[in-house]
Amino acid sequence: MMETAEKAWPSTRMCPSHCCPLWLLLLVTVTLMPMVHPYGFRNCIEDVKAPLYFRCIQRFLQSPALAVSDLPPHAIALNLSYNKMRCLQPSAFAHLTQLHTLDLTYNLLETLSPGAFNGLGVLVVLDLSHNKLTTLAEGVFNSLGNLSSLQVQHNPLSTVSPSALLPLVNLRRLSLRGGRLNGLGAVAVAVQGLAQLELLDLCENNLTTLGPGPPLPASLLTLQLCNNSLRELAGGSPEMLWHVKILDLSYNSISQAEVFTQLHLRNISLLHLIGNPLDVFHLLDISDIQPRSLDFSGLVLGAQGLDKVCLRLQGPQALRRLQLQRNGLKVLHCNALQLCPVLRELDLSWNRLQHVGCAGRLLGKKQREKLEVLTVEHNLLKKLPSCLGAQVLPRLYNVSFRFNRILTVGPQAFAYAPALQVLWLNINSLVWLDRQALWRLHNLTELRLDNNLLTDLYHNSFIDLHRLRTLNLRNNRVSVLFSGVFQGLAELQTLDLGGNNLRHLTAQSLQGLPKLRRLYLDRNRLLEVSSTVFAPVQATLGVLDLRANNLQYISQWLRKPPPFRNLSSLYDLKLQAQQPYGLKMLPHYFFQGLVRLQQLSLSQNMLRSIPPDVFEDLGQLRSLALADSSNGLHDLPDGIFRNLGNLRFLDLENAGLHSLTLEVFGNLSRLQVLHLARNELKTFNDSVASRLSSLRYLDLRKCPLSCTCDNMWLQGWLNNSRVQVVYPYNYTCGSQHNAYIHSFDTHVCFLDLGLYLFAGTAPAVLLLLVVPVVYHRAYWRLKYHWYLLRCWVNQRWRREEKCYLYDSFVSYNSADESWVLQKLVPELEHGAFRLCLHHRDFQPGRSIIDNIVDAVYNSRKTVCVVSRSYLRSEWCSLEVQLASYRLLDERRDILVLVLLEDVGDAELSAYHRMRRVLLRRTYLRWPLDPAAQPLFWARLKRALRWGEGGEEEEEEGLGGGTGRPREGDKQM
Structure with a gap:
């Protein structure tokens, strides 16, 4: 026969003849158990960055007991929003005696039983907004003597028991906005004993009258009654609003100024009346309200109304702020505000202005010397003309022209404000910014040009902005950065170019930025980045955002030097969600040189190949995100995290992982937070768990964990306390939706283990002892008889065959x-x-x-x-x-x-x-x-x-x- 057909006899391995007793096996199991001890909560998650802050959001809970039963008694904050609770039973939170904040928003609460909050003696904030409460009954808030803020907004609340709020002796803020209350008097009765109350919000109710009722607490400073149905202010006593400083009556139906004569309003410091068909000047004539206490926004001023307002505001003292919003102003002539007192802030937002010109022309001489803030937002401005030679406003440091329709900005358009520090031109239709538009703004520190239509940035456009620290050009249409465009920005620290059309960057693109620390290039169309691009900022750059670009690498080797190798100060790098389908591979030593990097995000990429040396230089990395790579990654290469000994946060959610090995995770001894949700893991390796000695938070949701004896240790591990495992009681056994990891039957793993070991090993040992002897002594004899038997059988079948x-x-x-x-x-x-x-x-x-x-x-x-x-x-x-x-x-x-x-x-x-x-x-x-x-x-x-x-x-x-x-x- 052929030599190739020959087969070697299998070698025989000897096994020990003894078996371990049950207690010894258990001892070994316990010894090999990880030194970290996990804990978890059935329906809550403890905030990783804020210990004792618990979130139980969207858990479909119908009772708080399902959430709080396994929480520690020293919990500080609890969020139970977006659930389906209809009723709070007495003492529902009794064992959480240290709770400071309780959020019950967006539930279906219809009833609060008396004593529902028993035991919460140190609670400070309670939010019951967006529920279905119709009444606040007596005894509901017992034990809440330390409560400072109570929010009951957007409930169909129609009645408040006179004694419901009496236990809240330290309440400072009460909001009943968005209810169905009919009168202020009933609420005044309920709050009259609250000696610490400072704010009462009753907006968006059905209030038609202020009384009858007792005076409001002397401590009450702010009363909000906006968006109600008040036509008159009858029923309230003259002293009812004696101590109120801020009164909001906006968006009611008050048309008669005489209704205010019944109230004492001299102590009011700010009165909002916007949205009322009211003759404001008649009101000032017949009431005791001070003109400077009235917010003229949204009021019908009529012809010469602006002059009348200014005359009413005359006084020896300068006016801090003049707010003329929603007054329907269309045109402001020269010296339109010269009759006004000296102003520090002028707000002309939400009008119909199409032209403002140079702001100095609107003001008198004394006003120009004092004005500091100018706001003209939400108007119809189309352009900002040149203001060369215009009157100067020496103290003006803040100008905002947001939310207009500005198309062009002329040369030296802000020459009237040489002290300008903050300039907002964002959210316009700006397509042309003159090269000299920003000249002489030597003190400007913040410039916002984002959300416009700019396509080109020209040389010397920012040449005079020597002190500029923040430049925002996000969401424009810039496609090219010409050489020298940022010349002169020696103090710039933040440059935002996100959301533009940049495809390439050259070595000259970032010249002139010696102190740049934060660079945002996300949502552009960059095809590549190189080390020469970042050479001008390599010594200072700390944050680099390259999200959602078109970066792609088709080979694991770079022909050019690694793009970030000279950025020795970079600590935050974002590379997630590259378009159109994400990064598919990372070249070898791609992050070489980033010796100080602390945060790296590679999420939402379809990474199919990651070389084990890619994170070689990232010894200081603390946070790494590789989430949402399920169509690319399957298992990480051995040694990929070997140098990441300082890593604290690792996000591998939906990364397609099938297993966890020591070769990958064995060196992460300082890891605190590990996200592994939505992977293909059938077990969490116990040897890996034992090496993650600093682990504090583990997320294994939606992993197909199996209920086998291999996961027996995991069941015990989940029921201890040190590492928080997210929702440990929801982990099902793979596709078995009615079986759970935390409770599957493990008795089969221990039943008569010693007997089974003996019964299985003893025959095997005896057989292994006999087989070599028989093989050595009688091999050929047995073989001879075996083939003799086969020959006899074959002969019997062929006995009659003659040919x-x-x-x-x-x-x-x-x-x-x-x-x-x-x-x-x-x-x-x-x-x-x-x-x-x-x-x-x-x-x-x-x-x-x-x-x-x-x-x-x-x-x-x-x-x-x-x-x-x-x-x-x-x-x-x-x-x-x-x-x-x-x-x-x-x-x-x-x-x-x-x-x-x-x-x-x-x-x-x-x-x-x-x-x-x-x-x-x-x-x-x-x-x-x-x-x-x-x-x-x-x-x-x-x-x-x-x-x-x-x-x-x-x-x-x-x-x-x-x-x-x-x-x-x-x-x-």
Whole structure:
């Protein structure tokens, strides 16, 4: 047979004969358990950055008990918003005695039982907004003596029990906005005992009257009654609003100024009346309200109304702020505000102004010297003209023209404000910014040009802004940064170019920014970044935002130097969500040089290949995000985090991970927060858990964890306390939605473990002891009887068969295949002999042994081509043995031996089985002399044609070739 068909016998491994007792196994299990101890809450999550602050949001809870039952009693804040609770039972939070803040917004609360907040003696903030409460009953707020803020906004609240709020002796802020209350009097009765109340919000109710009712608490400073149905202010006593400083009556239906004569308003410092059809000047004539206490915004001023307002505001003291919002102003002529007192702040927002010009023209001389803040937002301004030579406002430092329709800004448009520090031109339609528009603004520190239509930034546009620290150009249409565009910005620290159309950056793009610390280039169309781009800012840049660009790398090797290698001060780098489908691979040493980087975000990329050396230089990294890469990553390469010993936060949510290994996570000894939700993990490796000694927060939600004995340790790990596991009681057993990791039956993992170990190991040990002895002592005897049995079986099946398929089966080694195929086969098959050859006639797919047995029994003779290679072949030896068994069984000589080589006694002695065959059987030698070879073929053919073995034994003197005869040999 062929050498390639030979098979080595399997080696035998010895197993220990003893078994571990149950207690020893348990001891080993406990010893190998991780040193960190997790804890979790059924429906809440503790804030990682704010310990004892708990969020139980959107858990579909119908009772607070489902959330608070497993919370620690020393919890400080609790958020139960966006659930389905309808009722609070008495003492629902009794064991949370240290709670300071309780948020119950966006539930379905209809009833608050008396004593619902028992035990919350230190509660400071309670928010019940956006529920379905219709009444505040007596006894509801018992025990809340320390409450400072109560929010009951946007409830269909129609009644408040007179004594419901009495326990709130320290209440300072009360909001009942968005209810269905009809009168202030009932509320005044409920709050009259609140000696600390400072703010009362009753906006958006159905109030039609102020009384009847007692005076409001003397501590009340702010009363908000906006968006009600007040037509008159009757019913309230004159002293009702005696102590109120800020009164908001905006958006009611008050049309008669006489209704204010019934109230004492002299102490009011600010009165809002916007949205009322009221003659404001008549009001000032008949009431005791001070003109400077009235907010003129939104009031109908009529013809010459602005002059009348200014005359009313006259006084010896400067006016802090004049607010003229929503007055329908369309045009402001020169000196329009010269009759007004000296102002510090002027707000003309929410009007219809189309032109303001240079602000100095609106004011008188004294006003120009004092004005500091100018706000003209939400108007219809279309352009800002040149103001070269205009009146100067020496103290004006803040100007805002946001939310207009400004298309162009002329040269030196702000020359009237040489002291300007803050300029907001954002959210306009700006398409042209003159190169000299910002000249002489040497004191400007903040410039906002975001959300406009700018396409080009020109050289020297910012040349005079020597003190500018923040420049915002976000969401424009800038596609090219020309050389020198930022020249002169020596103090700039923040540059925001996000949301533009930048495709390429050159080495000159960032020149002139020696102190830049924060650079935002997100949501552009950058195709690549290089180290030369960041060369001008490499010493100072700390934050670099490259989110949502078009960065792509098609090879793991960079032809150019790593793009960030010189940014030695960078501590925050954002590369997530590259378009259109995200980064697919990271080149080797991509982050080389970022030795101080602390935060790196690579989320929302389809990373398919991450080399293990990519984070090699990030020894100071504290936060790494690789979330939402499920269509790319599968398992992280070994050693990828080996240098991240300072990592605290790792986000691998939806990254497609299948396993956690020590080779990946073994070095993260300082990791505190680990997000693994929505991965393909079936277990959380216990050896990995033991190495994460600093872990405090673990998220395994929506992972197909399995309920097997391999996860038995995980069940115990989840029920301890140190690491917070997010919602540990919700982890189901893979696809079994009714079985949970924290409670699956683990008894099967311990049932009679010692007995099972003994029963399984003892027979195995005995068998392994017996098998080698039997193998050594009786291998060939057993093998002989086995094949004798098979021969007997085969003979029984073939007992009636008289004809053979082949004249001879040729047994040879692959090393002699050329002689067999080139000489033996042509000579015999041309002589009408039918030969069986293994490579041609063996049936594919059958066992080798079965093919050999069939070949021997389906052939009249078996020709063995003997050589040194043949003697060393186990399979050839087997074929000889099978032929011998047939010889013994049938009593017929069917074996013909052909010696290709002269094998001496010394060599033959090592193959005792073949030696015995050669000593007992006749054989033919292959002559090397060509003249003797025809005789050899004649003798071989005659041996194959011979009938019975007895006749063949009588032939003599037929040996072919020379050689020393051996004892007992018979040559043909």
